[in-house]
Amino acid sequence: MSVTRQTKILIIGSGPAGYTAAVYASRAMLEPILVQGIEPGGQLTTTTEVENWPGDSEVQGPDLMLRMEAHAKVMGTEIIGDIINELNLDQRPFMAKGDSGTVYYADAVILATGARAKWLGLPSEEKFKGFGVSACATCDGFFYRGQEIVVVGGGNTAVEEALFLTNFASKVTLVHRRDELRAEKILQDRLFKHPKIETMWFNELVEVIGADAPLGVEAVKVKNVTSGEMTEIVCKGVFIAIGHAPENELVKEVLEMHNGGYVKVQLGSTRTSIPGVFAAGDLTDHIYRQAVTSAGMGCMAALDAEKFLAEQE
Ligand code: FAD
Numbered sequence: 001m002s003v004t005r006q007t008k009i010l011i012i013g014s015g016p017a018g019y020t021a022a023v024y025a026s027r028a029m030l031e032p033i034l035v036q037g038i039e040p041g042g043q044l045t046t047t048t049e050v051e052n053w054p055g056d057s058e059v060q061g062p063d064l065m066l067r068m069e070a071h072a073k074v075m076g077t078e079i080i081g082d083i084i085n086e087l088n089l090d091q092r093p094f095m096a097k098g099d100s101g102t103v104y105y106a107d108a109v110i111l112a113t114g115a116r117a118k119w120l121g122l123p124s125e126e127k128f129k130g131f132g133v134s135a136c137a138t139c140d141g142f143f144y145r146g147q148e149i150v151v152v153g154g155g156n157t158a159v160e161e162a163l164f165l166t167n168f169a170s171k172v173t174l175v176h177r178r179d180e181l182r183a184e185k186i187l188q189d190r191l192f193k194h195p196k197i198e199t200m201w202f203n204e205l206v207e208v209i210g211a212d213a214p215l216g217v218e219a220v221k222v223k224n225v226t227s228g229e230m231t232e233i234v235c236k237g238v239f240i241a242i243g244h245a246p247e248n249e250l251v252k253e254v255l256e257m258h259n260g261g262y263v264k265v266q267l268g269s270t271r272t273s274i275p276g277v278f279a280a281g282d283l284t285d286h287i288y289r290q291a292v293t294s295a296g297m298g299c300m301a302a303l304d305a306e307k308f309l310a311e312q313e
Pocket residue numbers: 012013014015016017018035036037038039040041042043044046047049050051052053082083084085112113114115116157160247250280281282283289290291292294
């Protein structure tokens with residue numbers, strides 16, 4: 001028999017946006033329910049040191065997210081380990097179904113489903129996913145002690161992953177399609193100074209090469225984007241760090257989107273194209289995509305939802 005839950009505010013997602021919305025909605029006595037999703041704590045649980053969260057010159061990503069969870073809980077949020085697989089925004093109250101079988105009814109919904117890692121889309125990448133190909137250095141770096149590793153990408157994530165992987169690897173090669181990194185200057189400096197890291201500019205990964213039995217990576221083939229020259233790099237691990245795409249699966253058919261799938265909100269607010277539905281964090285932000293900006297938008301979403309609910313009464 002399915003369980004039915006009713007709430008004034010349903011918060012979907014447990015990253016900085018979701019937990020901050022939860023703190024504010026709880027303090028407004030709205031008794032929110034927050035559904036955590038497949039990754040409790042969100043993207044920061046896949047990293048190590050976070051150095052730009054105000055008030056902490058250094059904090060471990062997973063620790064920070066546990067603190068946020070505890071904060072939301074102590075303020076009065078009910079936190080539920082479930083994954084929403086269906087969201088009906090045509091009806092009031094809004095209805096969401098969880099993998100657990102629970103059906104949630106809510107007067108307002110805050111979407112804080114964040115983003116997920118992008119992949120290159122190569123058949124060989126797919127074949128070796130989990131067997132040498134990964135998008136999470138914190139999760140999988142340990143498996144490559146003393147081995148050679150390739151990291152693909154040129155943003156903050158790629159540089160941080162490359163640096164982190166030097167804790168395990170004998171050598172890390174950063175393959176990037178240009179000769180300029182997007183990563184912050186401070187991270188670039190650390191990368192360029194690191195004796196274990198080599199950069200390979202103007203190259204893109206075209207194939208992951210490996211053995212079938214047991215399944216495992218042995219090398220990657222990269223192609224120079226200007227000369228077309230192919231090079232094979234021997235490695236046991238390949239970390240794809242080419243950015244993240246908004247996790248819009250639940251709402252992509254019903255809410256207005258822009259900039260390639262980010263939920264559109266009204267300028268200066270978190271209001272989406274459906275009244276009573278608010279969006280915060282990486283799901284709606286194609287520019288900043290930071291923990292602190294996500295938390296800020298979570299706060300805005302809770303305040304916007306509170307105002308919406310007051311107007312309904
Ligand atoms: P996310 O953190 O992406 O969380 C999304 C949440 O939604 C997850 O809990 C997920 O389980 C949930 N969810 C998704 N779908 C569903 C569903 N169907 N049902 C229920 N729940 C669902 N930013 C910084 O400011 N500093 C850093 O040092 C930093 N380091 C980073 C390192 C890495 C490796 C990565 C990947 C990102 C880093 N970022 C950093 C960026 C930062 O993590 C994000 O900007 C931030 O986490 C976004 O927060 P969010 O709440 O919008 O979503």
